[in-house]
Amino acid sequence: MKPHVTLVNPSAPVGAAMHMPFALLGLGYLGAILEKNQFQVDVIDCQVLKLSLEDFRNEISKRQPNIVGVTSSTLTYQTAIKLIKIAKETCPNCITIAGGAHVTFWDDKALEECPELDIVIRKEGENTLLELVQKIANDESFQDVIGITCRKDGKIVKNPDRPYIEDLDALPFPARHLWPMERFREYEDILYLATSRGCVYWCEFCSTVRMHGRKYRMRSPKNVVDELEFLHKTYGISKFTFCDDAFTVDQQRTETLCSEIRQRGLKIEWNCGTRVDMLTRELLVKMKDAGCISVWFGVESGSQQVLDAMKKGITTELTIKVLGWVKELGMQPIPNVILGFPGETKESAWKTIKFVEKISPDAVGFYNVATPFPGTPMYDMVKEKGWLRVTDFDMYDTTHPIFETPWLSMKELGKLREGAFHHFYLRRAYFFDKRRRFKTYTPLLVASNFIANIKLKLRRK
Numbered sequence: 119m120k121p122h123v124t125l126v127n128p129s130a131p132v133g134a135a136m137h138m139p140f141a142l143l144g145l146g147y148l149g150a151i152l153e154k155n156q157f158q159v160d161v162i163d164c165q166v167l168k169l170s171l172e173d174f175r176n177e178i179s180k181r182q183p184n185i186v187g188v189t190s191s192t193l194t195y196q197t198a199i200k201l202i203k204i205a206k207e208t209c210p211n212c213i214t215i216a217g218g219a220h221v222t223f224w225d226d227k228a229l230e231e232c233p234e235l236d237i238v239i240r241k242e243g244e245n246t247l248l249e250l251v252q253k254i255a256n257d258e259s260f261q262d263v264i265g266i267t268c269r270k271d272g273k274i275v276k277n278p279d280r281p282y283i284e285d286l287d288a289l290p291f292p293a294r295h296l297w298p299m300e301r302f303r304e305y306e307d308i309l310y311l312a313t314s315r316g317c318v319y320w321c322e323f324c325s326t327v328r329m330h331g332r333k334y335r336m337r338s339p340k341n342v343v344d345e346l347e348f349l350h351k352t353y354g355i356s357k358f359t360f361c362d363d364a365f366t367v368d369q370q371r372t373e374t375l376c377s378e379i380r381q382r383g384l385k386i387e388w389n390c391g392t393r394v395d396m397l398t399r400e401l402l403v404k405m406k407d408a409g410c411i412s413v414w415f416g417v418e419s420g421s422q423q424v425l426d427a428m429k430k431g432i433t434t435e436l437t438i439k440v441l442g443w444v445k446e447l448g449m450q451p452i453p454n455v456i457l458g459f460p461g462e463t464k465e466s467a468w469k470t471i472k473f474v475e476k477i478s479p480d481a482v483g484f485y486n487v488a489t490p491f492p493g494t495p496m497y498d499m500v501k502e503k504g505w506l507r508v509t510d511f512d513m514y515d516t517t518h519p520i521f522e523t524p525w526l527s528m529k530e531l532g533k534l535r536e537g538a539f540h541h542f543y544l545r546r547a548y549f550f551d552k553r554r555r556f557k558t559y560t561p562l563l564v565a566s567n568f569i570a571n572i573k574l575k576l577r578r579k
């Protein structure tokens with residue numbers, strides 16, 4: 119039997135703060151590796167197609183796959199479980215698999231919580247899924263496949279981890295054609311790609327590095343620019359986001375990548391995210407020449423004490439210096455901030471809010487609330503200390519306080535985050551900035567931000 123595999127992206131819970139939908143790279147890579155090995159594969163993206171649970175039931179019933187693979191972050195975990203139950207009800211002979219950032223660290227619990235779930239694939243999924251599907255195709259037992267957690271003789275067993283893929287160039291490009299790509303144009307004209315996996319740091323709140331490993335694995339500049347060129351030609355898109363967690367860990371590679379973009383005469387604009395200690399002014403100049411228009415930074419906090427508690431490994435001085443270079447060179451720095459990490463006080467949070475306004479007065483970036491994702495030391499600490507208050511994963515959208523500490527209550531944290539946005543937009547410096555004064559979008563932006571905060575408040579009740 120050649121199994122037919124359906125990959126599924128669950129919708130985010132109603133009201134959760136979410137980014138625009140796009141073709142997920144994780145599922146895209148899985149689809150591509152299966153297609154490369156001549157398996158029939160399709161995607162049901164409930165987020166993109168705005169499918170209700172009943173719509174999903176109809177869709178899966180029409181397709182009748184042999185294997186259903188559902189991705190999930192912590193935010194979409196509970197919905198993923200509902201979809202798996204529906205898949206099993208609708209196609210009782212199908213094998214159900216879950217993968218992604220949440221179930222990797224919630225594998226045994228997911229299998230306990232959901233008898234309809236057959237297998238969890240932990241961490242990087244391509245080779246594990248391929249081996250599993252091949253075994254199923256050959257009617258062989260899959261229970262010894264490495265990288266999975268499954269049931270064996272009535273017990274839940276965790277097989278050893280699979281080694282990470284070292285040669286990322288060997289992977290096919292994500293199978294974006296499995297999505298209705300024209301639908302994304304309704305939202306934004308940007309395509310996303312990833313040029314590396316893993317990170318060399320080990321921040322206390324970060325689940326990515328525990329997922330993809332404490333080692334920076336890279337695609338070659340040629341392979342990345344081949345993908346850019348392919349996407350530019352196939353979809354007519356000229357704007358790209360590199361989703362890497364730390365795009366410039368290997369500065370030489372970034373330089374070569376920029377030269378390759380220029381040499382091929384690609385007229386594109388792009389943005390990326392990185393750490394302040396992994397950039398030089400010279401590299402930024404080269405990035406700008408190759409089309410970079412903005413850079414995201416994990417600024418996280420304006421308090422050195424909180425940064426050290428996070429094990430972030432950067433200083434506030436360096437952040438000021440590097441974001442200054444980005445601005446001087448005419449690019450936009452976008453700070454990403456976490457409020458409420460254990461040890462945070464009202465004072466340190468306000469220090470951060472003012473720090474962010476000083477280093478990036480034009481872009482509010484993202485004020486995230488410290489969210490304890492399973493698999494991270496922050497999650498373990500919050501649980502051990504008895505600080506965890508919200509166990510409903512539908513609330514883990516990084517805007518909703520989840521725990522409280524002796525130094526900061528959840529109510530205070532919620533107010534601080536709202537205060538951060540209000541303060542940002544209502545500053546005299548923002549409203550009376552000459553470049554912005556006559557632009558209609560300023561009051562619109564302020565109004566939409568107030569509405570978003572009201573919605574958030576209602577959701578919290």
Ligand code: B12
Binds near residue numbers: 194
């Ligand atoms: C791009 C990105 C987004 C995009 C797309 C989301 C997505 N699910 O891909 C957008 C902007 C929409 C987004 C939104 C959010 N994100 Co985000 N995002 C990322 C980022 C930076 C890259 C994801 C990526 O493409 N990775 C590359 C691919 C190859 O890896 P992968 O996605 O992990 O997929 C592999 C494995 O997980 C596995 N796998 C995944 N799914 C499946 C399914 C099956 C069946 C199998 C077998 C295997 C498998 O195999 C894949 C291939 O190897 C990651 C960090 C990271 N580097 O991974 C954060 C990350 C996934 N996001 C995170 C968060 C918190 C969010 C938000 C909650 C934030 C918010 N409020 O907006 C939302 C939730 C979105 C949602 N619906 O789930 C956290 C998730 C933590 C957690 N435990 O849930 C991460 C890990 C960042 C972090 N530092 O902690 N995000």
Ligand code: SF4
Binds near residue numbers: 325327363364
């Ligand atoms: S630098 Fe970024 S990707 Fe690396 S461990 Fe810290 S938060 Fe995670």
